[in-house]
Each structure stands twice: as structure tokens, then as C-alpha cells.
Amino acid sequence: MSPDGLEKTAVEARPPVLAPGHTYASITDKISSIVLLQKTKRGWWFGFAVAFTLFMVLNFAVGYLMLMGVGIWGINIPIAWGFAIVNFVWWIGIGHAGTLISAFLLLMRQAWRQSINRFAEAMTLFAVASAGMFPLLHMGRPWLFYWLMPYPDTMGTWPQFRSPLVWDVFAVSTYGTISLLFWFVGLLPDLATLRDRASNRLAQITYGFLAMGWRGSARHWQRYEMAYLLLAGLATPLVVSVHTVVSFDFTIAVVPGWHSTIFPPYFVAGAIYSGFAMVLTLAIPLRQFYGLEDFITLRHLENMAKILLATGLIVAYGYVMETFMAFYSGSTYDRSMIMNRMTGPYAPVYWLLITGNIAIPLTALWSAKIRRNVAALFVISLIVQMGMWLERFVIVVTSLHRDFMPSAWGMYYPTIWDWATFAGSIGLFLTLFFLFIRFLPMISIFEMRGLVHQVKEEKA
């Protein structure tokens, strides 16, 4: 896999982060041509059509929701939170991988991130968009969402700062803002490249407008690097803090199955786990479809698979400890909660989650062969995402459906509108993503050029 002598010293002849033979020009040509020169592929149209249809399903479901109220969903008393919260936590978690790749790995000076950070960041942004809509939709009176924010009000009212939902507002809005800025700032040099290469007047004007006058002067680069580094510094703690705050939505409550100190680390690990699975899900078809195997090499895929393995183990530890503590603590509530998860009416969901999150990925990914098998990785990435979605379902629904008073126990059955909103949120995400790969460089051109330089230096 690595015919040149460069990698020979590396352990087990690891694949390179950039296929050999690339120059600054070849990289720029290759990546910018997807946006500027190539005809829109038929496959893209097909994918976009599916995504856009789902997006329209979302619009319809949300329209009906606004008209009727949250009663269209399967929620009830005692299960007052359902798919909306499950989806929210799932999407927010997915976003985390993008931030981890772009910010955390940047600070760690991991060169292999260069070829995946752009679309991973885009994924973050779109995942946050999908996630952010759910807490609003799930409110009984969504038009009053701004009451959760501190703003000067004639009544002198203020949010109730002890509520984790208020912390969520800050966490998610900060996350959304930083992700957007980070992504957009990172795009500036490439937007300028597109502006300069575009032959079409409209494209020139649009990219020119978006490039904000980038000329690549030393002064620009000096400011750019500083801004990017600062944003990376701001974004890095968010990788840990956002999902920690999301986990507080549960841990702060008294509900057995929620009230647990292990949640913050276990949520963060779960978030990165599902996020990297999503990056793989997106990267594998992209490199295949647009012939980007030179840039997104098996090295990248394998590294991500390793991260999956590591975070998956943390998640598994979380499950084990949760079960252990339920019995070790002697709390009858926790004990019956765990017994109910494992043997109650939602037991199939629990065991499916264990299969999807632990049994399959954590046995398969130990093998380097599987880590370098593109098809296997793609399937595993889908399984992990399903598993992580089910994990949130188990946490939200099975904890609520049987809590303290047996007389008040109930069941939750999702309705067609629950599914429509969920599928629709995937539609929103994919629609944005398809537009992104069509109109913006999905791999950072200038950072790849930097990588060429770096590889050259290493060679020298």
C-alpha cells in the first residue's frame, strides 16, 4: 500500500495520509473542480432528491405539530419526553466528532486531520442545526422559546438558572455559534481560491462576497492563523462541555436511570463514538464517489476506527458501571430500573443497543483487517449510529416509563409523526450536506497544500 520508501520505517507499513505524487496545483485542481468544473453528477441529484424529500417531510411534520400541539407524538404522562429529546441528544452527539477533529486534533498537531476536517466541521454544523430544532419543537408552546434566554423584560422575569435546560440553551447556542464561525473562518482561503478560479460571473461574485476580500497577504494569514487558533482553543473545551451539559438534563433529575454521576464522561464518549461513526458514514461514500481516495486514505479510516474502538470501550465501561452501581448501591429504584431495562417491555431495545454499540463494533474493530476494510467500516459505522440512537431511547424512555409510583407507570409508542420528524431531521441534515458538497470544497484545499509541503519536508 505504500510503495515509496517514506513509510517503510513506520509500524506495519501504515498507509500514508496523502497519496504520493501530489503537488500544490494538482490538489487545488482536483478539489476545486468538484465545485467549479465537473458537471453535477446524476448520483448527486438522486441523493439530493431523497434528502430533500425527507426535508419536506420534516416541514410537513413540523407544520402539523405547530397546528395541533405535541399531542401528535406518542409522549404522555409519565413519558413526557420522547423522540424529540432522543433525537436532540443523538444529533448533538454526532456533531462532537467534527469539533474534535477540527479543533482538538488541530491543537494536537495531528496532520491527518487536514483532509477530513472540512466536511467533518460541516457535519457538525448541520448536526447542530438538526439537534437545535428539537428542543424548540418539543416545547408545548414553542413560540415562547426566547423565555429561556436572559433578556430584559418588562415583567422583570428571568430564566430559572438552576434548570439544566437553561444551561442547555447556553451550551448549544455557544456550540452552534463557535461551530459556524470556525467552519466559516476555515473556509475563507478556499472561498478566495474558488473566486479566483471561477469562470462564471455569478460564482465569482458569490464566492468573492463570501471570501470577504481575502487576498492571501501575509497580514491576512497572520490574522487568520491567530483567529483559527483562538477559535480552536474555544472549541476544544466545547467537545467536553456541551455533551456534559446535555447529560445534566438527565443527571440533575431524580429519575432512576437518569440520576447518575457517570453520565457526563459517558455521554461525551458516546458523543464522539457516534460522531466518528457519522464521519465514516459520510467519508466512505464521498471518497468513493468523487475519487478522493488519494486524500482520504485508508490511514484516515483506520485512525477513525481506532477512535471508535477507544470511545466504544469507554461507553461499554459506562454500561457496565451503571449496572454494577444499580446493584452495589442497594437502591431499590436503581435496581428495578436496570432489571426493567434488561427484562421489561423495552428489553429488546436494550439488547439491540448492546449488540449495536458493544457486541459488534468492539469485537470487530480490534482486527486491523477490518479497520482497513472500507465496506466493513461503513456497515459498522451505521450499526454504531443506530446503537447510539437506541442508547438515548433507552435512557429517555425506559427510565421514565417505570419510575417511582407503579400506579403511574405507562408505555410509550412512537406515532407516525415521531418517525416523520426523526426521518425529516435526517433529511434536513443530508440536504444541507448535499448542498455543501456541491457548492463548497469538501476538503480544505489550502490545508492539503500545507500537507504537501509537510510531506516534502519529511521526505527531505
Place this chain on the structure above:
Amino acid sequence: MGRKEKGRSTFDLVQIQAKLEQAPEKRFWRGLEELAGTPEYRNFLQCEFPHDPRQDEKGVSRRDALKWMAASAALAGLTACTKLPTEKIVPYAQQRPENFVPGKPLFYATAMPLGGYATGLLVESHMGRPTKVEGNPSHPASLGAADVFAQASVLTLYDPDRAQVVIYDGRIGSWSTFLTSAEQYRADLLLRKGAGLRILTGTVTSPTLADQINSLLAQFPQAKWHQHEPCNRDSTREGAKLAFGEYVSTVYHFDQADVVVSLDADFLGSGPGALRHAHDFSERRRVTSPQSSMNRLYVVESTPTITGAMADHRLPLRAGDVEAFARALAEGLGVKTGAVAAAVPARVPPDWIPALVRDLEKHRGACIIVAGEQQPPVVHALAHAINDVLASAGKTVTYTGPVEANPVNQSTSLGELVADIQAGQVDTLVILGVNPVYSAPADVHFVQNLLKVRTRIHLSLYDDETAELCHWHVPEAHYLEAWSDARAYDGTVSILQPLISPLYDGKSAHEVLAVLAGQEGLSGHDIVRDYWQRQKPAAGFEAFWQRSLNDGVVAGTALPAKPVKLSGTFATQAAKVGGSQGAGMEIVLRLDPTVWDGSFANNGWLQELPKPLTKLTWDNAALVSPATALKLGVTNGDVLKLRSREQEVDAPVWITPGHADDSLTVHLGYGRRRAGRVGTGVGFNAYKLCASERPWVSRVEVQKTGKNYQLVTTQHHHIMGKEGEEVEEESVAARQRSLVRVATLEKFRQEPDFAREEGGEKAPSLYPGYKYDGNAWGMAIDLNSCIGCNACVVACQSENNIPVVGKDQVARGREMHWIRVDTYFHGGLQNPETYNEVVLCMQCENAPCEYVCPVAATVHSPEGLNEMIYNRCVGTRYCSNNCPYKVRRFNFYLYADWKTPSLEPLRNPDVTVRSRGVMEKCTYCVQRINAAKIAAEKEDREVGDGEIVTACQQTCPTQAIVFGNINDPNSRVAKLKAQSRNYGLLTDLNTRPRTTYLAKLRNPNPEIKE
């Protein structure tokens, strides 16, 4: 460099020198350019170090100032503005009627007739519209309590589906055309001396109505009066006649009874006097200290009822076997039943009857044996005989002359009517207030015969099944709209006064009869008043009238006790009448605990009210025991075809622990065809299975259909575990045992603190506790008194404008009741102990709901109330998730009816009508608390104990619920909470609930081992 070259020419060395000298302290400099501070140098500096922090030393620039101003203006704009209306408004300054303070409710005494019998009520009226019904403390059948039907009757008053116009021959008519036609009928009838005229009413206790009918019959000697009450009390009447040779009414004094034996009688839950029975019964179960005594209740019944749930010993027995049991008991006590020694049913444990006999003999003169309406007359007669032999008659059981104006065997009466029609002797039938097309037993073929009558006149609240088949339909005035009078179970008369003029021009039975009697134009008021004027001396009548109306009872009208003697031929007659049911499946038909005989079918509050024990709503079902279900191979919702007396119905099964085996209970009152938009088509009509002879119990053939039907219930988990046959996770079972704490009286005497929490009620906290000065509201619920009758649930619904959500929403788990009655079973499925527990907001001092609300829509008051601010709620529902008691209710849709105009006046104006997307819950009736506080403040005093009565407390027949100020050690609630039986739910979560419970006690007979 070029720039520097150019800039050098601008140096002014003299100036630089001066600058250096001025500098206060020693200064380092890098070049002459810096010292000179030329613009070129500054420019260079800026290019080199784009973000030189020293730039900011200049202070606020004009641009920055403008930016900040713009931002501030934008933020200020966020605060929105409130516009005052520009139109002129007019204050309420006109002369107003006496006693009338806008915004203040007035209460009027009246009474509600149900099955003919009156329950005294006080009705709350806001600005002339009745909104809430409460019991009348001075009425003997109420003593301040009201049942579910009385509570819900106010909704029937405003029901938009009530009959609104006179209908003639299917078309809209008018009262005046009716009067014209009635004149003709009358003229015809007069010629024939009334031949062909028949009047059909329900049970009549109203002295005025009876007087009117009698004078009508005097005018028309050939006319006849028939009575048909859908669920008649023929067995009771005939049982008394069998025992004493005449119709008498029985009055039970449960407050004087030490041992009570119920032979399939749900005396706490239904029938005239049930509220009083519940009150008196619970008086004997009020345990304040280990020295207190308690009565003992034995219940032998087929269908689990709330009475059975209160039993210290309950024996599930097929209704058909109860007679044999009664005979065996009677024989054991030395009553001659005439028959050969009856075989004791095999299902009765051998030690049961001897132990019961000994217990009864030990308490001679302080026992009550009461037989149920489902039982044949002979069982009633046996009960009378046992009471007689135990010397209870005259003490705990007294007899009076009949309360009913004209006691007859109603099955026979209806049969005679039909026979007369068949014989062509009836040409004018006047049906007053009953719906026989729906409720007549199948074997009298009422419908076919009704159609043979030439003129059919029908008066009723609804355009119902009977109205459809009658020529004339006259809308009836609701009891809150009309003048009338009625007797209570003990004979006490109440005068019913209207709270509002008829909404739809309805007429009362008095007014229709007056028309037939040729007194047209006489108002209900005049009719009732005239009658009483004739009864009382003219002097002082006005005072009598005023006092009777004011008090809600006519003083001294309770029927005097009447000495009765067991008929000499009782024994031989009893032997003849007897005849137990054989083996095979039996069906028991009963009045429904929520929709009664079907007349409340269109009442959403009652339809949605979970039935006691089963918690079913919006349906009737075939209740079977778990063993029978197993035998039949069916489970909940499986539809059975029931065939009895050549009639068939399809009925879904509901498995009911504690039901007698090989027996099946079906509630009547469902399957209405023309009830209105709420009740039409709900459930199935079980009247089809009734017959005139032994209407309520018969053999039934059961066949599986393979179909399934969705029954909805509000509680899915009841089993308390231990040796229960249904195995639940032990941790759950343990928890359920801690939610309902129970002990026997004996154990309580040895261990008065049995209900106390092991870890104590107050867990440590990092924060100092809040100090509640002044009032601290709290509630205590005595589980030993609570019978689970549901009255509190409907009272709360009425008081707090709680919406009805419908079957579909209940199925989804979205019922809105703020207070619920949880039912738990303990022990085997065959005959479990049953416990009811009323659960409402605990008003926790450390409320888990409060700290999770992001907008502070649920907060704590300084008096300890957990308050809900509806207009601040954005509907995240986090509070409900975090409520361990799950007492919060959410408006998933726009549940409140904002459109129907007739429902608007129903609402309590002191309580917000909630909108979609808002959480709600019990407030301890904060509107009542505030009203009392305002009243006290005006008089510059503290709120007294008992001044604030919550809606649930007010209507509770057993006074199980007590509310008050727990800071006042002399308040009733504080005293209850100080009892050793006091415990809180889930106090290990450190919620510090303000609502606490007094543990339940049972008083089993040590001689009976179970």
C-alpha cells in the same frame, strides 16, 4: 524603508528634546521615529502589530459610542410594549341586587334526585350561573358530601346536546302547539274518564308529583300510573314485603354497628343513602390511638366493589350462591328458613360461617346484615330475619313506612303496561323522565308495543331513544332549572329550587302533568308551593317556606321509625321463593359506578372517570376472575359473545382480581344509541340481557369470537407482590408495600409506630431549610376512611375546570385528573386485599419539579404551596418527568373546549382555563385559600381552622381528606399528622411532602385464617 526615508524629513529635534524632558520618569526609546510619534511610525506599527493593545488607550471612539447606542436600543426594544385600550370602559356602579357582590359566589340549597331519591346539595352560583355542586351539611343523606353523579350533574345542565326544542312527529314544534294538542287529548280523555291514558314515571318520592298524579287519576279514574326505573329496587321492596308482609323502607345505622355483613351489597357505593352509609361506616373506623376500636366488615360478593375493598373479610362468591350462604348463615343463627338445611356453597371455607356466627352473636344488637340489589327478595328477607334474631332491628336497623310515594313491583308494573297495550287498552302514553326504549328488559318487547300506542308523549332531558319513537317530545328542565321536591332515603323532604331559569325552555314533570290536569300555565314554583301550602297551616307558612328553602330540608319530614314484625309465614314463603342457581356460568348485571343507568352517558366527566378498582374508562366490559379468564382462554380485550335469555351481546373481557369464579359482571348504562355526541355508541347495551323476572342475575353462555377490542384504563399496575401469583421484581413489590402501609388493628396496638419511616422523614440537606412563618398548608389523608368512591375526582374536575380528553387520549396515558384513586392489590389473584389510595400533588417542600423548570413557571410560595404559573409555562414537561408521584398533567392538545358556548358558564371563574402546551396540577384549591385569606384579612384576623376546604375534602363522604395549617398545632390536619399512623410517600427522596397519609388498618377476625 522608503517610508522611513521620507519621514525623516519631518523630525523636529527641538520638539523631541522637549518631550523627553517633560517625561515624568525615565523612558526607553528605540528610535527617533518613536520619539517623534509621527503618523508614519504609527502606521508602520499598526501594520507590524495589527492588534496592538495600546490602541485602546484612546478611550471610546465615536464609532464605538454609536455601536453601543444601537445595541442598547435594540436590546431595549426587546422588552416589548403594552398598549392600553383606547376605548372608554364603564365601571360597574349600578344598583345591584341584594346579597349580590360581583365576583363573589352565592350558595343555594337544593337537592338532586337520583333514582327518585334526593341528596341535599349546596350549589355554588357565580353571577347567576351554577358552577359547582357541594353537599349540604344539614341534609341527612349528604351531611356535606356529594357523590360523583351530583358533582357531575352540573355538566349535564350545560350539556349542549340536551334536548332544546319541543318535537312533534320528528319536526320542531313548540310548547304552545303542545298546549293546544294537549287540550284536545284532555277533552277526549275526559269523555272516556281517562280510559286509555297511562302515565309512566320512574320511582317517585316527590310528594308534590305524587299528589299531582293522584289528583289526575281522580279526574281520570280509568287512567293508570306505571313506574319503571331502569335499575329498580324490586328485590329490596319485595324482600321487605316477604319478611314483614308489607312494603317498608329500611334505614341502616352503620355508626352503631360493630359487625357488618354485606350479602352482595355495595352499600358504600350505590343506592339511596350510600353517602350517609359511607359517612357512618367510616365513623366506626376512625382510629386515633391504639386504644380505639373499629367495626368489622364481612363482604360476600361476586363483583369486586368498593365495599368489598373495605372488607376485613371478603369472600368472592357467585351471586347465585349467595342465597345458599345466607340460608346457612341464617340457620347458624337460629333463623327458621323453612327449607331443608341448605348446602353451604363449596367455595366457602369451612371455618368461615361458624366464625362469623360467633362474631355476630358476640355483638348482638350491634350488627347489620345488608343484602344487595342483585340478590333475590328471599336474601333480603333472610337479612331482615337475621337482623331480627340478632336484636339489631330497632337499633342498628330501623324500619319506616315506604319513602316512595307509591311502592310497586316495577317489573310487574311495566309488564302490566305492556299487557294493556297489547290488549289495545292504551291510546295515550305519557312518559315522564325515563327512557324505557333503551332500558326496558328485552322480554317485555317494549318497542314493538310502544309503537301501537296512538299518542305518545315523552318528557326527558335528551332527545333519546324513547323520544325518537314518541309523537311529542318535550325537553325536560334539569333539576337545577326547576322547582320540585323529593325525599331522601330516610324520608326527609327537600324542596328543589332552581339556580337558573331553564336554558332551553325545558319543562318539569310537574308542569306537564299540570297541563294534562287542565291547570295549564301553572308554574313549577306555584305547583310545589301550593302543595306545601295545603300541607301546612297558613300562619307562618312564609317563614316555613323560607326556612325550608334556605336549609335545603323540610324540618321534621324524616319518616318515623315503624315497628315491624317478621311475618309468621316468612319461613314457608322463604322456602318457596328460594331456589339457588345451579352450576355453569352466571352473569351479573349492575348499575355502572360512573354512568349510572345510562342517563349520564353523555356526561364526559363521568365517562372519563376511572371506574373503581378496574380503572376502566369510556367502556363497560365483561369482568371475570383471573381463573375464569384462564378457563375461557381469554385475556383483556378479547371479545366474548354472551348469550342469555335468547339475547346476545358482544362484550370485551376485563380480568378483575377478586371476582368470583364462573361468574361474569357487566355494567349497564352503555351502548346508548341516542345519548349525544359524547355517549352515543360507547360500550355495549347490556339491558338486552335483562328480563323482568330476576333481572340482574342469570345463566349465560359464553363463546369466544376471536375479536379484540381496546379497553382503556388509567392504571396498569396494581399488584403489591409478596406471595402474589403474578411475580413482579421484588424491589418493585417492596416499594409498593411502602406506598400503601397496612397493619391489622392488633398489630397496630402492639406496634403503633409501624408506619413510620425507618430512616426518618427528614433527610439531611446541605442547605438550611426554609422557615415557614405564618400559614403552612398541608393535607392528611386517612386511608382507613377512604373508600375510593371517586367523588373527589369529579369534585376536583368541576372546581378546577379540568377538561375531558376522550378515550383515545386516555389510551395514550393523557388523562387530566389532578387527583386520582390508585388501587393496589395484595395477596393472591383470587381474593386479594384491595387498597385505594388517593394521590394528588404532594406540595413537596423540596419539590423536584421546581428546580428543573427553565422559566420558573412552577415555584414555591411562602406558605409552602408548589404553585403553577400557567401563563409562564412553555411546556418543556421536565417538571412532570422529575415528579416522583406523577401528579402533573399536560395539555398535549387544546383539551379545554373553548368553542362550545354553553360550556362557558360552567367554568369556575376563579380558575384559569388552561390552553394547549401548558402543564397543570393540583393547587390545593389555591383559589379557595386566597378567598379565605382575603376574607380574614378584611376582618383583621387569622384564617381559622376548617375555613378553607378543598373541593376534594368538601365532597368526601368519609372525611378522609383533611386540609389546613400545619403550623397551628390545634388544627385538625396537624393533629392527624401527629398520629403515629402518619407517613409520607417516597420520603426517602427527601421531597418532604406536605400531603401525608394515615396508614390503613384492618380488623380481621382472628378465628378466620386466610
